[in-house]
Amino acid sequence: MTEDETKLNYQDEIQYLPISKIEANKHNPRQRFSEEEEDELIASILEKGILNPLIVFKKSGSDEYVILDGERRFRASNKLNLKELPARILLDEPDKLESLSLMFHIHHVQKDWTQFSISITLIDIIKEMGMNPKRLSKNDRAQLIKKTSLSNYKINRYLIFQDYPQEVIDRFLRSEIEEEQEPGADPDILLEMYRPIRQITKLMPELLKKYPVEKIIDSCIKKKANDVIINNKEFRFLNKSLTAADKGMVNKERLKEEIIKFIKNVNTTPESIYLKTAETYFQVQSLAKMTETLTEEINNLNLANISSLERTKITNRLDKLQVLIKSRFDI
Structure with a gap:
């Protein structure tokens, strides 16, 4: 359990909220969903209903609720013209950083987001923490690992995606969320x-x-x-x-x-x-290393423990190697 997850406090009971009072989270990087995914979810809702309640929080000064988890269920329910949805409501409204972090943990653990969705949210979290994505200190990385539960390797991986021109990022992002991935567009x-x-x-x-x-x-x-x-x-x-x-x-x-x-x-x-x-060039480098290793092995060889037969075998092979060297290098 992460530090952020332990801070999740819900109202005691699951409530059914009017769908008209629920809105998508503007910080969710996954703004598009494939029709195939929605059609499958619609078929599941028609057959079994909504098995997992949405996770939402109430906007201050409003009677509307914002989604932290369950946007696909929300979209599918809208298509079905459902009037209300089951939801678990947070006791407190999170700020932007808390909202991003909570969504990140929920969707990353569920493997619900694509690689670029994770990458986009990671950048937002870094900026909200007052850090520069291109100049993360050791302490910055330690805080980020604690905040996201990502390894340093994965942080580097997702940051690389965002270091490309926007046209490249958009191309791969489109490919990830469209029904058919663009052939060859492997992140x-x-x-x-x-x-x-x-x-x-x-x-x-x-x-x-x-x-x-x-x-x-x-x-x-x-x-x-x-x-x-x-x-x-x-x-x-x-x-x-x-x-x-x-x-x-x-x-x-x-x-x-x-x-x-x-x-x-x-x-x-x-x-x-x-x-x-x-x-x-790399062959020469490799030969140089092997020559150094061979020289070191010969120098370290304990001749007292080697039989005359073994000595003969070694010298014969070294003689053959010397002949090859003279032939190849025209010495």
Whole structure:
């Protein structure tokens, strides 16, 4: 039980409220609901009635009630022209931060909100707590974890969504709430492309003038929709290539040309860019580490505990390795 949930105090009995006196919560980020969801709920209400009362609070200076939980039931009941609804009424009217926090806990626990709905509400909570979403201190994060019961990992995840241009956010939000999700519009694309886009911004900002973030993400969605990308982790090849370029081990202009192909051609994959530009750099890095490990193992080898047969096996293999090195490196 969270701190906020322990503060929930209701009137003793469930009451039936006139539906005309109930209104939706303007702070609910999920402003649209699919017709399919509503039709299913309508069929359930017709068959069984409303099994779970709404959770509401009374507006001060008014005889109207605002919904904290149950907006879909409210909408479905309106379509059925029901006159009253069962509700649990909070004893006290919450302020905006309390309202956001209570809705967040209710819907997040029920897994009733989409990822972007959670993200939008998280930003609102952060702002209401007087914090800057882009500059959260360690103490800010501790308070936020306590307020939302989210892990630091999930907080980072949801904040990344909101770091994209509004056009991108709106596109994914629409896809989440429409009856049929836009093919390829997987929110995890935004998580995997976050670092590559930051690297592109740093290394080749001129590219973004012609191919803005919206265009890049559109290309990623199309690749996912056409099964060119199967696993979102494949986008990490882009980050590897850009990391090599940042270290001066890959020609930036050549890499920029490949990234433009990636944006313009649906069949160009992150892995193909990596193989053309950065694979050799990472192979060299890997060989260097293995060489260091082998050298260390040989130095630490206790020769007194090794039989003559084992010595012969090791030296034979090292001799073969030396022949290979001379052949490959033309020494």
